[in-house]
Amino acid sequence: MAGKSGAPWWAHMMLYAGGLTMVVAGGAAAVTQIGINTANNAVQPEDILGDAQADMDVENISGPLNILVLGVDKQGGSTRSDTMIMVHINEDLTQASMVSLPRDLYVEIPDCGPDWGNNTCMQKLNHAASISDDWDVTRANVVDTIYNLTGVEFHMGATVDFNGFMDLVDLVGEIELCPWHEITSIHGDKKTFPEGCNYYGKEDALDLIRQRYPWDEPEDYENDLWGDYGRQAMQQQAIKALIKELKADGYHKDPAKLSDVLEGLEGKLTMDMPDGLATIDLAMNLRDLDPEDITSIRVPATSQDTEVGSSEVIAEGEQQAAADALWEALQNDTMEEWIAQNPEWVKQTGNAATETEPSDGASEGTD
Template structure:
């Protein structure tokens, strides 16, 4: 394959907020601690409320590690799902690693266009294996019971990482919580034109947005194709991830300002407000509140993000040109193999020292004008 050099893709490193499901765990633990000085009946109510607020399902299958006690290191697989009618697909795949001391967390987001081997490529391939974008593994059926194990097996085949816990997240359902605070603040680093529905224009800088506006903005990815976006590591889908992280932080800030995080009654409203937008897969011996208490020393603001060693490329699929992300043989493959081993062996500190180019760094606010990259990528065939 010919290397695509239209953009510099070095999605380098920033300390970023935790995924919202992790904050739910912390909220549950916080609720337990708030009522710890009260009666046993109140404490039991808090624990039961937290446990019942989080539906459980079998997510990991054979990729689940054998574990009994809640102790580090832990690897957690998070699948962001898009529910449309009776169909469910996964459009976000994140590997979360917590170190042995349960004090430090690293997030590895798998690019949705990452070119990988998929064990079941769907009816169009007679359900045989193929090479395709990783998000194709989630499009083989509208039945989540069929696609979910295919997604998990694809990730397990790629990384060899065994997971202690899994979670699925309906981000649109989560954004419904914006209704509880009315509006949240979002700060696009340059003007962006929506490709959805009302075709809104979001100006550069911070502004308050309601649920519909927020959801529209955090779903955008084709607008983040300026040269400066790629140089800052926020191009394409990585720009969308950055806006999602902003939404999470802004919502948490709003909840804190309105007293949701210190009032047990309001905190229960949050837990119940999640509905079925979060499901988890955890050992039966673990409770949500026990997990939260064990993870209480994690600072959400110190969570590190890592990019899978890879760069943009092009290929053809059924005769159609397709933009992809690929881990190329040589230095990238060496770094990727070392990353999967570091996740499994709890040696990410050493890995980040050896491969700092794949650890994210904050980008500066864009002031440059866009190039034709957005039009080029938006016209490409994607899953």
């Protein structure tokens, strides 16, 4: 069996990957000045969903739309995914929800690799992406696993490689990050980052958002921001801060600047879209989405011991009912109702220090 790779430092940053599309969408008119082909070619096509792709009217784009986003980690000759996000856009294309599937979620996997005779087994979700060095094999296994778990049909798929994605910080110079208490880096020269909001260049920003172990103060546990949850919160801040700076600097209106953003996306983002749907058309139709209003949702689950170690488990009873209702809401475009009924699994997405999410246990991936 191929060895598993740990979750890369950027793993949960992709929660806001869709937000950068809003920058491009806002500059749709400018895109036409630098050439539609430039915009369309910046996002490379990839067959992610296979035959399971849901039907979509590309001539009259409307919601609801479900998009599966996979964070990929390219190491050596293999590609793995430790991050899986389900993006839901409502019927009138004005609201978006993002559901993060925990990498340690205890699920049934259709193909568990050679050590299991390529048979079904119960394992952590990220195991689905570790059965082979062949990305075509692992990608299909991940998609099948998620569909079997949720029953959600996806209209589009995307892969995001964040190794280098934060190079876009160089375009704006600095981004604002707001640690809720002082922390000292465990990397390099052990730099100390003060409490509160400050502007950081790419190198310091990358160091700060990689931190996991320093989020170990009593207040972190009180606010459900300990360990990997703290790292996720900082990484989410970084993406939102980057989007804000790009918009503030006019990248969504200036053709030359927008060209830089598009070039920065090359090799870092691929999409599986229905035949006849171009990137620029999708961006135009999503122009009313505001990244500030993206709702972040955690799958109802708790940390429990399983036969494969500590895992995130959807427990029977209220959690199972909430999870089943979540999958149905994604499929039937009733997310607004689900969010109102399940506020404990909804997380605000601002840069506030009080930003929290439920803490029934967290999976601790490696950098």
